[in-house]
Amino acid sequence: MNEIQILARTIFGEARGEYYRVDGGLASLIAIANVIKNRQKQQTWYGKTIVEICQKPYQFSCWNTDDPNLKLIATTITDPLFDICLNVAERVIKDDWPDLTQGCDHYHASTMSTFPVWSLTAKPKIKIGRHIFYDLSKRSK
Numbered sequence: 001m002n003e004i005q006i007l008a009r010t011i012f013g014e015a016r017g018e019y020y021r022v023d024g025g026l027a028s029l030i031a032i033a034n035v036i037k038n039r040q041k042q043q044t045w046y047g048k049t050i051v052e053i054c055q056k057p058y059q060f061s062c063w064n065t066d067d068p069n070l071k072l073i074a075t076t077i078t079d080p081l082f083d084i085c086l087n088v089a090e091r092v093i094k095d096d097w098p099d100l101t102q103g104c105d106h107y108h109a110s111t112m113s114t115f116p117v118w119s120l121t122a123k124p125k126i127k128i129g130r131h132i133f134y135d136l137s138k139r140s141k
Helices: 003-018 026-042 050-055 069-073 080-093
Strands: 106-109 126-128 131-134
Touching: 003 026, 003 050, 003 069, 003 080, 026 050, 026 080, 026 106, 026 126, 026 131
Parallel strands: none
Antiparallel strands: 106 131, 126 131
16 A cells, blocks of 8 residues: 555544544544644654554554454445545645644544543644644654
């Protein structure tokens, strides 16, 4: 799979449920791609390429071996929403759309029963759908 495919599968695995929400929509899909693109711009331990960043262990839960989304994104996806994810991936990679997250490189679902440890001392920058976004680029990694 190429980087567009991997990014689209990550978007689909992480945010497909947000697309049909009034407070989410297309922006939710774009925002996930923005985070990955922002990490690529940083060129840190997250990875240098879209593929490395998406598939880095324990960074995007849909790629975790124990996540039920992995079976979904690792096979042929016939859901029409995946075509939208492919379009989002291609357009974000080409910088056709603005960064809706304003530079954020982390996020988590607001529905989590326990928020990630890294978020407990971080200031949220924006909320899109049920995802809360953070810019942790100034912190030491």
